[in-house]
Amino acid sequence: MRRVRFSIHKRRGYHLMEIAGAIVVLGVAATLTTRLIVESTRVERSNSRRMIAINEASNVVERLATIDWDRLDADLAVATKLDPDAAARLPQASLKTTIDRSKEDLLIKKIQVEIAWMDSTGTRARPVTLTVWRARPGRNAR
Numbered sequence: 027m028r029r030v031r032f033s034i035h036k037r038r039g040y041h042l043m044e045i046a047g048a049i050v051v052l053g054v055a056a057t058l059t060t061r062l063i064v065e066s067t068r069v070e071r072s073n074s075r076r077m078i079a080i081n082e083a084s085n086v087v088e089r090l091a092t093i094d095w096d097r098l099d100a101d102l103a104v105a106t107k108l109d110p111d112a113a114a115r116l117p118q119a120s121l122k123t124t125i126d127r128s129k130e131d132l133l134i135k136k137i138q139v140e141i142a143w144m145d146s147t148g149t150r151a152r153p154v155t156l157t158v159w160r161a162r163p164g165r166n167a168r
Contacts, residue, residue, distance in 0.1 A: 082112040116143035
């Protein structure tokens, strides 16, 4: 019987295909990591802008709540402006404020504040709307 000898050679270094495969895997990992970082930054910026809009809407309602009930009217709503700091941080921000008397009860006024802005993709972000009702002081509402 004849003996078959296998020669075992120790490899030194890497083959070109192994190096190419490692580069491809690293490239895919780097691309996915970059996309993840970019997307998380976009979401964080969007959430930050939404919080700014919510706080500004709340501030506008608070400012309107301090005004005498008889002076709360549509003209005052039109004259209400965004805070300059909030306007600077919300791209193309717009404020829409309405003050209406309730049809069911004339002793109650509805104050609605809506803030809209553009998101990072250049489309209108979903606006923030805050609605409160204010009763005439000193009188019982129905």
